[in-house]
Amino acid sequence: MRYLAIDYGSRRTGLALGEDEPGVAVPIAPILGAPWIALERTIRTRRVDAVVLGHPLGPDGQEGSWARRVRDFGRQLEERFGLPVHLSDEHLTSWAVEREMAMRVREAGLAQLRRQRRSGLADSRAAALLLQEFLDGRRRENGARDPVPARENGNRCGDFFDKSFLF
Secondary structure: OEEEEEEOOOOEEEEEEEEOOOOOEEEEEEEEOOOHHHHHHHHHHOOOOEEEEEEOOOOOOOOOHHHHHHHHHHHHHHHHHOOOEEEEEOOOHHHHHHHHHHHHHHHHOHHHHHHHHHHOHHHHHHHHHHHHHHHHHHHHHOOOOOOOOOOOOOOOHHHHOOOOOOO
């Protein structure tokens, strides 16, 4: 099954693709601005079977105003495209990506970090992390091991984002 992960935002929407096998999520070009036309094109050309939508629950697990807006966006996705939409808690994915990008500031410089944020690269990386967690969860449910072993401290973000993704 092929999944499209969406990190929905009011200005930028991060996207990632992944499949049950081999079970790896990859960020793709984000959408800047209104998402519907670009989403339709992506879903059609990439032959997407289901959507994983980042659901920004609060640290207490409660749904705030933005999370309700994202849930409504998910309902619209289901209605427009006839695909199943899986809501997945995303409150730590954006933080993990921001942390990873901040660590790279020393290497690349602050100007490059700002360009990546404006371009939506961070949003697509967050979508990829969200989808990777979803795929890993499905693999565990089916009794399979994760394709990428966890580090000793349990954080795989560094392993997943060591490569620069070009769009």
